Amino acid sequence: MALGNLFKRKASGPRAKPRADRGLLVFEHTSEVIRAEKVLKASGREIRVMGPPPEIQKGCDLVVEFPLMEKLDILRTLDEAGIPPMESVPVTGPLLDPVNLFQVKDFGDHLMVRAANMKLTVEKKTRTIVNVSGGGCPDVPYIAARLIGRTLDEAPAPREIGHTLCGYALELAYEEMLRLCSS
């Protein structure tokens, strides 16, 4: 298809989804929004302050729009600055919930937990992480290389070394695995 056709289709064809990969950080007070903007801009992130959609108005009349894929890294930065948001939601579906459905598969010697698009597998006897599977954000291979071969006690939590929504999903699988392996 020629270059021009894409523009043509964009105008009349599939729905353009501007800012579909953006999220909103909701804070309790406007002063926190201002501090968060300063911290995130200082760290070189592409964010902007704007008014919230009606669905998530919670008394604060400002929210911070941010690259949703970098959620884990941004939440860690705000935590370190002492200004964790009340909530973080997708721009295009502010009422969407994070996945809360776990699928567990018992292979006998191994146990696999799946959360959203991420799977974590552990050898039961030694509690060693033997596989990380799924996902599409680039921190998945990065995290996998640091988790595989380590026990649940030795391995860093995905929230500590991940940066993206896939990393966040893997953190959920990891926490569920910890819960299952300690019960």
Next chain:
Amino acid sequence: MLVVVGTVPDPAVPVLDAPVETTRGDLVVDGRALPPDRGTPALLAAAAATCAFLGLPAPHALLVGDEGLGHGSRELYRHLTEVLPGRACSVLAFHYLQPDVDWHNRVLMAAQAMAGPPELIADAGFMYAAKMSGFAGEYALFTPDAGELAFLADEAAPHPFYTRGFILQDENRVPELIERAYRNENAARCLLVKGRIDRIADRTGVLAEVAAPSVEAMEAMGGTGDTVTGMACALMASGLPAPRAAHLAAQANRYAGEAAAPTPASQIGELVPHIPQALERAMRELP
């Protein structure tokens, strides 16, 4: 020729723009050895093995280091917008990249300015961006798993991390989710849905299913989806239409898995050496 775009999990790796070399099982791009243990290197290893089996030139790789902050991905996106319009290839595959809708659209336009233009394939993070952009229909093939299919089917979801109560990741609902993804214009022209049963589909519904051999341990192994996509890419570069390439790749991946006899602790590198024989068997057996 096949061109593969993706990332490696080392932020120190600059943009690499070079053909893939394989030396005694090692994957080398622009002088750098890349362990094919998961992600884009696993896809490239499978694609290179398939190209060699088919007598095709080795894939060309466009890679960058990115640990998840997106800096490398954006650098590679910029490089693609500059170089793609002057290049030619038959298949252009996008893989592990930081999803970014604005950059996706710029790269898509650059790809469509290429001679041909090439057939486009998207998997992993770039598939997420392709769906979010509203231009999924410009792609010849997406290769989601069940969770990613739920994301394609949910018109409001910006990432597989988010879901809604009516879309559960239940493999029994795959045909319904395929139909919903097409109804909402969120699917490529062909889908290879990977799972307990692999399903090849287009807008008309499920075209083929691959359910055997069932190698249970492969569900836990990282990289099995990457190898099946790598094979499909190379088969399309040989001139096969996407549904046929996806069908053969899904079948061959299972044969390679069966030959490797993995456990849930096996790594994907153990499967790759079995790809040539697995492909030979799949091509002989599938009509």
